[in-house]
Amino acid sequence: MTETNGLVPLLGVKVEADILGWGARVKVSQRFRNLEARAIEAVYKFPLPEGAAICGFKAIADGKVIRGEVEEREKAFEIYDDSLARGDGGYLLDEERPNIFTLSVGNLNPNADVTVEIDYLTLLDTEGPKTRFFLPTTISPRYLPEDMEEDDGIPPESKLHPPYASNVPYGLSISLRIHKGNLLEGVESPSHQIRVENMKDDPVNVTLSTESVKMDRDFVLYMEYQDAYVNRAYRYREDGEVFFQVDFYPERDPQDSLSKDKQSLQGHGEIVFVVDCSGSMAGDSIHEAKRALEICLRALDQGTSFNIYRFGSTFDRLFPASRDYSEKSLETALDYLEKMDADLGGTEILGPFEEVYSTESPKMKGRRSIILITDGEVGNEAEIIAKAKSSQDTSRLFSIGIGAGCNEYFIKGIARAGGGASSFIYPGERIEPKVLEVFGKTLQEGLVNPAIQWGVDSAEQAPIAPAIFLESPVTIFARCSTDQPLGDKVIVKGEVSGREKIWEIDVQDSDQPGPPLPILWARERIRDLEESGADSYRSGSRQKDRKLERVKDTVIQLSKRYGILSQSTSYVAIEERQEKDKTTGEVALRKIPVPITIGWHGLGGILGAGGTGRFWHSWRGWDRKIFGYNALHACWRCECATDVRA
Amino acid sequence: MGLDIMTVNCYIFVMEEKKYTIQDLCDLSGYTRRTIRYYVQEGLLEPPAGRGRGGFYYDSHLKRLLQIKALQDKGLKLAAIQELVKGRERPELQPSRELWVKYLIDRGIEIHITRELEEKERKKIAEIIRVARSIIESGGKGHD
Missing domain, CATH: 3.30.160 (Double Stranded RNA Binding Domain)
Known part of the structure; x- marks a missing residue:
């Protein structure tokens, strides 16, 4: 870590968002000023949510607005590079990972003041009855395995890691507008002190209680709406194409599914817990991971077999093979848990996974469930995600993200690839409901062989194969051409507990002024493509290389057409300058230093500083609504996981 | 003036050394422009001659890039190459x-x-x- 010399050209970051239901439109403004006597190029690495559809990029220099265009990644760099060589202004936004971005602001003359604005649309996660607005602010250092490949001769650490500093002169301000406040029951942040104004109005305004905060922890906001989940379908026409969106919420059939579905897996399944004990988990995180594991262990049922792996640079396991749950095996497991610490060094996740995947499950009924508990701070996401994807037939993968700045892309990506689900635990947040929500999903098979009929032929659905769980909402999109006759229903089919179920959902025409549907569809489609490329992320055969090329071409085409960023494209904006304003001579490179995530590797912590403890005042009882198995006998007041029946 | 003549003559001589633009260097080495800029930034490659980004590159630049590429093809990581190249200033010199x-x-x-x-x-x-x-x-x- 370095101390900064006070000449950091980033003055501050401002985030404004409009939140409506499960979606948000967000604007991130980054203001730069060159405080030096020479021209500089400022390079800033920063995070955004992994699911964000980045659909706007502009620079405002001396009152002049310069809009960016999406270009193929290397071509965009060349355009940027040429503009800098000419002495013009250049602005470039690259996607290094779905949640890590590099902004280059070139030829910033002395005293020049430039604001860069990035717009994105995103769907929000739901957790039980709550909707979660998430804004990452930090890039925690990633563990990069020795054998990780360099991308076009550039080492991964240069792509992913900003320089870290213990103190930086800039901060973050946040201003959110939550629409339809009359439907809002509560707003709460486990990460920051917030101020809520015009509650129940439209919009409800949410700001940070201080003007600007240090960007060393992610921002999380929970909203609870009165509106219960309902099945809805929308249709939107644009430029000869029709886009569909379905919000789908399969309820349990009260007559049979709860008990039957539970019976089908509970008591017969195999659960393997894989716990990250690498150095980055030190402090708050390992403490929370152990609590999460203990909650799961105590929720296990007779007849379930289980095992625990812990890993860092090396890994070991509790039992040589999964063992039936019993009082004795639980006791052994709790002993093993007790000794766990973040003392195993690096983050070699593949080792334990390869062993688990190569072990035959002792229970042949259904698939094995793996629950990974981690901060996800690795840089070889694609490799691990590919592994989970290729083993989806035999094992489902669930993930629980821990910490104030965990790797959202990895934690969600691996659960998507593994046909499971994910959840995030912020330091100080109530662990139990979240852990039990994930654990509850391991006990259900969900909707088996789901198929969606969009009412037209050749609809391109995205995501193409979502994992659908009962009592958990999911949003799915589709695109088709308009010359087909359109049906007025979307039909979802699938099996629940061995019986076919059908949902018919009426389609409403959406007349929204903005075009979020095409953009959201394209984002999902690009993700599907990028993550399908993960199958063959490491080129080896010509066939694989050709497949990767084809996938990349399609991604570039979609990305340019819908104006959203991808890993194969960049946003570039050029500010042509008059001769007198052109930069001449050497331009100094200035990488913007960023603060390190609080709690990373045990550096500082939120829990030690008193925690928030605010949660259970407003959300008390949530866990009771959702779950019905023995973990609820655990003490839920102080989260100590003691069986209150004893 | 004699000095001028000498300068001019030397200049002619230098001018005739083969010059490359960054795009030439990309085409000849197979690296992207981003990578070449990165290598200059990291000190693996001398900055171009002339002013800023618009400067020219010479055979020595191309040679260095091809040398880096050869080492990468052997499976060496950039950090190791950096040590090699920076440690021995002219590792490309073969006994000859x-x-x-x-x-x-x-x-x-x-x-x-x-x-x-x-x-x-x-x-x-x-x-x-x-x-x-x-x-x-x-x-x-x-x-x-």
């Missing part, structure tokens, strides 16, 4: 036999010229040597 000709200009001043020059270039060098000697002889004033 080269012939150089030494021209004495004055006491303590010599010009060394490789024998592997083309006829045309050799003539230019001869002119440079002649001019250099005459400058020294005339006490630094040169002659027409």
Whole structure:
């Protein structure tokens, strides 16, 4: 870590968002000023949510607005590079990972003041009855395995890691507008002190209680709406194409599914817990991971077999093979848990996974469930995600993200690839409901062989194969051409507990002024493509290389057409300058230093500083609504996981 | 002025060394422009000659890039290559036999010229040597 010399050209970051239901439109403004006597190029690495559809990029220099265009990644760099060589202004936004971005602001003359604005649309996660607005602010250092490949001769650490500093002169301000406040029951942040104004109005305004905060922890906001989940379908026409969106919420059939579905897996399944004990988990995180594991262990049922792996640079396991749950095996497991610490060094996740995947499950009924508990701070996401994807037939993968700045892309990506689900635990947040929500999903098979009929032929659905769980909402999109006759229903089919179920959902025409549907569809489609490329992320055969090329071409085409960023494209904006304003001579490179995530590797912590403890005042009882198995006998007041029946 | 003649002659000589734009370098080495800029940034590659980004590159740049590529193809990571390349300033030098000709200009001043020059270039060098000697002889004033 370095101390900064006070000449950091980033003055501050401002985030404004409009939140409506499960979606948000967000604007991130980054203001730069060159405080030096020479021209500089400022390079800033920063995070955004992994699911964000980045659909706007502009620079405002001396009152002049310069809009960016999406270009193929290397071509965009060349355009940027040429503009800098000419002495013009250049602005470039690259996607290094779905949640890590590099902004280059070139030829910033002395005293020049430039604001860069990035717009994105995103769907929000739901957790039980709550909707979660998430804004990452930090890039925690990633563990990069020795054998990780360099991308076009550039080492991964240069792509992913900003320089870290213990103190930086800039901060973050946040201003959110939550629409339809009359439907809002509560707003709460486990990460920051917030101020809520015009509650129940439209919009409800949410700001940070201080003007600007240090960007060393992610921002999380929970909203609870009165509106219960309902099945809805929308249709939107644009430029000869029709886009569909379905919000789908399969309820349990009260007559049979709860008990039957539970019976089908509970008591017969195999659960393997894989716990990250690498150095980055030190402090708050390992403490929370152990609590999460203990909650799961105590929720296990007779007849379930289980095992625990812990890993860092090396890994070991509790039992040589999964063992039936019993009082004795639980006791052994709790002993093993007790000794766990973040003392195993690096983050070699593949080792334990390869062993688990190569072990035959002792229970042949259904698939094995793996629950990974981690901060996800690795840089070889694609490799691990590919592994989970290729083993989806035999094992489902669930993930629980821990910490104030965990790797959202990895934690969600691996659960998507593994046909499971994910959840995030912020330091100080109530662990139990979240852990039990994930654990509850391991006990259900969900909707088996789901198929969606969009009412037209050749609809391109995205995501193409979502994992659908009962009592958990999911949003799915589709695109088709308009010359087909359109049906007025979307039909979802699938099996629940061995019986076919059908949902018919009426389609409403959406007349929204903005075009979020095409953009959201394209984002999902690009993700599907990028993550399908993960199958063959490491080129080896010509066939694989050709497949990767084809996938990349399609991604570039979609990305340019819908104006959203991808890993194969960049946003570039050029500010042509008059001769007198052109930069001449050497331009100094200035990488913007960023603060390190609080709690990373045990550096500082939120829990030690008193925690928030605010949660259970407003959300008390949530866990009771959702779950019905023995973990609820655990003490839920102080989260100590003691069986209150004893 | 004699000095001018010498400068001009030397300039002609330097001008004739092969020059590359960054795009030429990309085409010849197979690296993207981003990577080449990165290598300059990291000190693996000398900055281009001339002003800022618009400058030119020479054979030495291309040679260095190809050397990095060869090491990468052998499976070396950039960090290791960086050590190799920076540690030994000229690791590309293979033990070899080269012939150089030494021209004495004055006491303590010599010009060394490789024998592997083309006829045309050799003539230019001869002119440079002649001019250099005459400058020294005339006490630094040169002659027409």
